[in-house]
Amino acid sequence: MQKLYSNKLVIFSLVLPGLLVFLFAILAPICLSVYYGFTSYSGMGQAEWIGWENYKTLLRDANFGRSLTNSLLLAIGFIFIQHPIAIIVAAVLDKLQGKAEGVFRCIYFIPNVISVAVIAYLWKFIYNPDFGLLNNALRALGYQGKINWFSNDTAIWSVLVVLIWHGFGWGMLIYYTGIKNIDPVLYEAASIDGADQVSTFLRITLPLMKPVIQVNVTMAIISALKQMETVYLLTNGGPGNSTQFAANYLYQQAFKAFRYGYGNAIGVVFIIICLLVTVFLNKIFADRQPA
Structure with a gap:
């Protein structure tokens, strides 16, 4: 076998x-996006080269700025609301054991x-001003x-609630899997030393x-930038552009x-932001890890 390999x-x-999959399904579309980002192509006919005009327009585009702001708000919601709750729930599930653990794990992931x-339509009924549950x-x-x-003042917060709730299961499952991979011997040693549940969790x-x-944090930020389907079905970026997100605006x-x-051009900026976020987070976590 070694000789074969x-x-x-x-x-x-x-x-x-x-x-081949990487070249034709990932790299080639990115290269085409970079090329078309320098054109005034409408999707039909010839693509006219216009240089940096699309990117100059992006810098002045208030709606694009709003979409990035909303994506940032969602990323903050993921990191500081969804993920702390998810990791606590995952830790509690790990302690349940037996059938209860499996049942609650399924409920949270449903x-x-x-x-x-x-x-989207479920939450539309919940938010309905006439007969909605809320x-x-x-x-x-x-x-x-x-x-x-879904008025101008509350629409973005209503959408954020749906997105944070909807993505909770994935975050919780990833944390749950991570906790399951921690050696139980460490918890047993902490218990023998008299550490309580909170100290064990923190230390x-x-x-x-x-x-x-x-x-999980990297995936959350990228997910916040690429939110499209739920936003499109709930508000399609409205009213006005108050609930606009980058991916929906691109569409x-x-x-x-x-x-x-x-x-x-929006897609190229989106890719650059994702790469910068990934590099930035890698640097932050690398600096905080003990030598």
Whole structure:
């Protein structure tokens, strides 16, 4: 077997399929996006080269700025609301054992296996100002007004709640898997030394979960930037552009406004931001790890 894997032809034949997928499914589309980002291509006809004009327009585009701001708000919500709760829930699930552990794990993950369309329309009914569950609950508590949760003032917060809730299961499952991979001997030693649950969590679980936290935080920020389906089905960026997100704005510009070149410029900026975020987070977590 070792002789087989030392054969260069065998190695090349094993690497080639993955290399072809990378070239044609990832690298080639990125290169085309970079090219079209320098054109005024509408999606039909000839692509006219216009240089940096699309990127200059992006710098002045208030709607694009709003989409990045909303993506930043969502990333903050993921990191400081969703993830702390997810890691605590994962730690509690790890202590449950037996059937209860499996049941609650499934319950928390259910929203992630439901169609995005179903999730969006479910929350539309919850937020409905006339017969929605949320307004009915407020009336039961004595509030007599009628709140339009998708108005200019509240729409972005309503969308953020849905996105944070919907992505909770993935974050929790990743943290849960990370906790399960921690050697139980460490917890037993801490218990013998008299450490309580909080001290064990802060001094053993969290430090050993740093690589998992790094991956989860990186994925959360990238996910915040590429939110599209749920936003499109809930508000499509409205009212106005108050709930606009980068990926949804790209879709609108490229396929609805027929500014395909401009949409690709947005895509290139999106890729650059994702790369910078990944490098930045790698540096932060590397600096904090003990030598």
